[in-house]
Amino acid sequence: MNAFLSIQPLLxxxxxxxxxVHVETISSLLTTFGAVQIGESVDKRPIHAIDMGNGPxxxxxxxxxxxxESTATKGLLDALSYLAQQSSLxxxxxxxxxxxxxxxxxxxxxxxxxxxxxxxxxxxxQTQPESRLLIETYHAFNPQYCFNLHDQRTIFGVNESPCxxxxxxxxxxxxxxxxxxxxxxxxxxxxxQKALQPHIPNQVGRYDDSFNPNCMxxxxxxxxxxxxxxxxxxxxxxxxxxxxxxxxxxxxxxxxKCISLDLHMPxxxxxxxxxxxxxxxxLIQNLMYEGKVIDVALQYVxxxxxxxxxxxxxxxxxxxxxxLQGHKSIxxxxxxxxxxxxxxxxxxxxxxxxxxxxxQYSH
Ligand SMILES: [Zn+2]
Numbered sequence: 001m002n003a004f005l006s007i008q009p010l011l012x013x014x015x016x017x018x019x020x021v022h023v024e025t026i027s028s029l030l031t032t033f034g035a036v037q038i039g040e041s042v043d044k045r046p047i048h049a050i051d052m053g054n055g056p057x058x059x060x061x062x063x064x065x066x067x068x069e070s071t072a073t074k075g076l077l078d079a080l081s082y083l084a085q086q087s088s089l090x091x092x093x094x095x096x097x098x099x100x101x102x103x104x105x106x107x108x109x110x111x112x113x114x115x116x117x118x119x120x121x122x123x124x125x126q127t128q129p130e131s132r133l134l135i136e137t138y139h140a141f142n143p144q145y146c147f148n149l150h151d152q153r154t155i156f157g158v159n160e161s162p163c164x165x166x167x168x169x170x171x172x173x174x175x176x177x178x179x180x181x182x183x184x185x186x187x188x189x190x191x192x193q194k195a196l197q198p199h200i201p202n203q204v205g206r207y208d209d210s211f212n213p214n215c216m217x218x219x220x221x222x223x224x225x226x227x228x229x230x231x232x233x234x235x236x237x238x239x240x241x242x243x244x245x246x247x248x249x250x251x252x253x254x255x256x257k258c259i260s261l262d263l264h265m266p267x268x269x270x271x272x273x274x275x276x277x278x279x280x281x282x283l284i285q286n287l288m289y290e291g292k293v294i295d296v297a298l299q300y301v302x303x304x305x306x307x308x309x310x311x312x313x314x315x316x317x318x319x320x321x322x323x324l325q326g327h328k329s330i331x332x333x334x335x336x337x338x339x340x341x342x343x344x345x346x347x348x349x350x351x352x353x354x355x356x357x358x359x360q361y362s363h
Pocket of ligand 1: 069150151
């Protein structure tokens with residue numbers, strides 16, 4: 001997919017930028033792709049599906065079932081824009097794509113829907129119109145594969161590196177049985193891993209695989225459909241997740257290539273390191289505070305204001321934090337500060353960020 005990498009900056013989908021992506025943001029692309037409304041959300045926002053191709057292999061994809069996970073949607077739209085130009089790649093497939101399953105959460109920039117429900121914990125109960133719509137679409141379309149497209153928090157690392165992308169072939173039971181469906185999904189993920197390593201070595205992880213029958217992936221696996229979880233993550237100061245978006249789209253395209261040419265590599269799957277909760281946004285090391293040397297971890301809370309997401313620092317942990325790594329790390333052992341505020345976990349840390357001259361991000 002190296003051709004994709006050179007074309008990607010020119011794709012029409014690149015007009016969708018920033019972390020705040022909602023129905024209006026993508027409406028012109030929905031028109032371009034001939035999307036049709038297939039349902040509506042709790043707050044009566046439209047939910048659309050895009051149909052592409054008429055080949056024999058049917059794949060159902062959805063993104064932004066968590067409304068604040070927009071990188072997945074942007075990466076997906078880049079992949080679709082590329083496929084629309086490359087008809088030969090599309091030929092084996094009939095794709096059905098729901099690019100924003102939770103438009104209310106997208107508008108409010110929340111994980112949950114307008115009823116405060118996590119749609120990815122509603123597979124069995126099916127209490128929400130958005131989860132029912134996904135499951136009805138699944139049954140009507142009867143896909144051979146499902147792609148469940150998400151963003152992950154900034155806390156994830158693999159070994160010593162930040163985790164840009166993680167993947168999971170979820171299990172259908174507590175025993176994590178390797179069913180034919182799971183093996184097939186593992187095989188696609190193994191292939192993606194092999195394709196990514198030359199480009200983003202050691203930044204790919206295997207997502208936490210505890211079984212939860214209320215998650216959509218586990219549910220569809222239980223129905224015998226290979227389902228792949230894709231998670232777009234954080235690396236360094238790329239809070240717009242521009243690099244992540246590119247490799248996310250690349251991964252979607254590589255997955256399609258693997259499926260069309262039957263290049264599955266399940267044996268690689270368990271070699272992918274499992275993600276660890278090892279990163280924080282900012283790690284301030286060796287700070288002299290009230291007569292002691294401490295480390296302070298800051299985490300950003302993402303706040304929607306004026307159509308942008310502002311990354312507001314909060315004191316996450318205070319102590320000797322050798323087990324944590326920072327997307328940004330600052331050793332302040334050679335500096336002295338006079339503190340006007342007290343440090344306490346959970347408190348707003350804008351004043352500390354100002355004191356240390358940290359960049360304040362908004363995207
Ligand atoms: Zn998610």
